[in-house]
Amino acid sequence: MAGRAAPAGGALLCALLWAAAGDSPAPGAFGHVYRGAVNISAERVYAFAYRSQPGQVDAVRVYVNSSSENLQYPVLFVVRQQKGVLSWQVPLIFRGLYQRTYNYQEVSRTLCPTEPTPETRPSDQIIFVDVASMAPFNIAYELLVTRLENFQLETNKAFNFTASPSQPQYFLYRFPQDVDSVIINVVSDAAYPCSVVSVQDIVCPVYDLDHNVEFNGVYQSMTKQAAITVQRKDFPGEQFFVVFVIKPEDYACGGSVPSSIHGNVNRTWNLQRTKNLQVTIVPSIKKSVYVQAMFFSFLGFLSFYLGSVIVAFVHYIRVQRKASAGRLSPEHGSGMMTSSHPISAGTPEGSSYGAIDESSSSGGRQLSSPERRPPAGSDTDSSVEEESDFDTMPEIESDKNIIRTKVFLYLSDLSRKDRRIVSKKYKIYFWNIITIAVFYALPVIQLVITYQTVVNVTGNQDICYYNFLCAHPLGVLSAFNNILSNVGHMMLGFLFLLIVLRRDILHRRAMEMKDIYTLDYGIPKHFGLFYAMGIALMMEGVLSACYHVCPNYSNFQFDTSFMYMIAGLCMLKLYQTRHPDINASAYSAYASFAVVISLAVLGVVFGKNDMWFWVIFSMIHVLASLALSTQIYYMGRFKIDVGMFRRAVMVLYTDCIQQCSRPMYMDRMVLLIVGNLVNWSFAIFGLVYRPRDFASYILGIFICNLLLYLAFYIIMKLRSSEKLLPIPMFCIVATAVVWAAALYFFFQTLSSWEETPAESREKNRPCILLGFFDDHDVWHFLSAAALFFSFLVLLTLDDDLDTVRRDKIPVF
Structure with missing residues (x-):
């Protein structure tokens, strides 16, 4: 910044020095237009003197104009101040994309303002403006020097001005005594021309041209809206410059470059590069709001812990009362299901509906023992036939096919x-996902720390796609609110692990006591997938927080990778409920997830314009759907290998064309037909429209398949006359309601890395919750709760079958 005021008589001394040099400056008056001509042998020097008042910041603006468009002999303007020199030429030349050049005959620059002096009396200041040219002929010019009346911006007061590429603007702002952080809001009615907003320390020269505005401070490109949060601690002088630069072309903001031929762009284009701007500086939130937001986040999710404790206590009281009143007998438990089969009316009277009775299944159960069998007189004895009545097949007891x-x-x-x-x-699902989480999360954390460091060091706020109107920094983090809002995933994931652990402990105790209900009744309890789901929910919070450290298109897969795994694990758990012996192994499941994540990365890199990628991906999608459908339909008996599709075609030809027989497994067939239609529709949609957000496209495929299978499961459960107990019913309703609310906030787009940073900022909106959280933060809160309730649905959905024999529970 310019130094202290010159001592009294400084202006006279400078004038004498110029006179001694043989080139006496002409005294200049502020606000007066000077016209003249210069050439190689004639130059003009003007001296503008003024008096600076104590504690006042004076800023001077110089406007020059030349009608000459001769680039060989430009007019040179040199402005000398007490502690700085500023120079430029007219025509002023900017270079754009593809070596295009943009020439401007009118240039206006603000000089470095004087620093307020501690002196109590006025000080004299002088500015010299030297006009020269190396042209052998006269070149006309105009000169106007003015003192700025509205150079210092005020808090909560809008200020309007105009800028262009050759006439940048910057203003001074000082922090009030009680303000530690402010948000600089800049708006414009027109998206173009593209502009840059920069916040720079009080250092001269000020970088206020297109080719140097990025050299100092923090900056953002802008179309219609920009917002920069500035903290007092980052500026020791408690003041800064707000610089506004208009770019010579709009390519950086997503606009088109002029379609003119190579070389100079016509004058009409340059005349259109004027932009009206409005800047308002408002105080940011206080530290107390940070504390309130943290308490709200943690206490809100701690209420889920309290609710879980209350439910567990009520359940404990009910169990104790049942124990004191006498537990339901096995006869009653199985009797409830004897008349509840939906298809029993279509089977012959006395048929066991495909169930393996006690006499035939005892040899197949590897853990059966006299202590585990129901007492005599139960309904299993009534279904035993005399062995002499039919020929037995020993293979039916052991051959799974x-x-x-x-x-x-x-x-x-x-x-x-x-x-x-x-x-x-x-x-193995549980231990493998922990290993995956560690090896996946550590490089991600390291990468986003690097991103944040680059943003802080370079000041380039176009790297990360925040909602800048609601981005509250803390320490080195630029948007702490987006990170804090992910605490729900971690807290509810841990709570779900505790709930699963409680059930696991109770189940193991019952197994040790050889409780008959645990051994032969209800859905077999295997908790490995539930533990994996809890870890996945916690990791989703960690990786979503990592993504929001610096959200952009190259790291969006961090936010979605574990969402794929959550959806996949939920489908596996739902299938495992009724098919405990034939579910996929952890190794094949995680290998499949790895393939999906690899495709997601390839889609982000190549999926924008590469038609061949979409063709290959659509083929893989359709073939994978068919292979999985065949495996599900035949209960794992259709080996997945190279010849799988050939065998499937042969079966289809034999059953549907030669014999035209009814499908053996009608319910499964309906599900798979609908599922394949949905997946083929996704494949066709991707092939035709090629959505840019490939990661969300794959996530949509997973979620739709999960919802389809869950709906099928619940429908079949109700068709089988099974009950929905109050807790799973509450979880289902809560899941639907919370997911609906969460999706509403999810589609309130606040930024978009599919567009340029400037276009993304047009979607920015202020905070809506506690003055700290925006719509996307609310999505984080609600989606965490929705996933938690979804997990509880899977955990409690079949609790009504705990007193029903397994040979009375249908498979679908």
């Missing part, structure tokens, strides 16, 4: 493996 070909399957048919072996198989 024979068992799974039955038209009607019961849970006992698909839960024949050793419970301990199956439980270990599902626990």
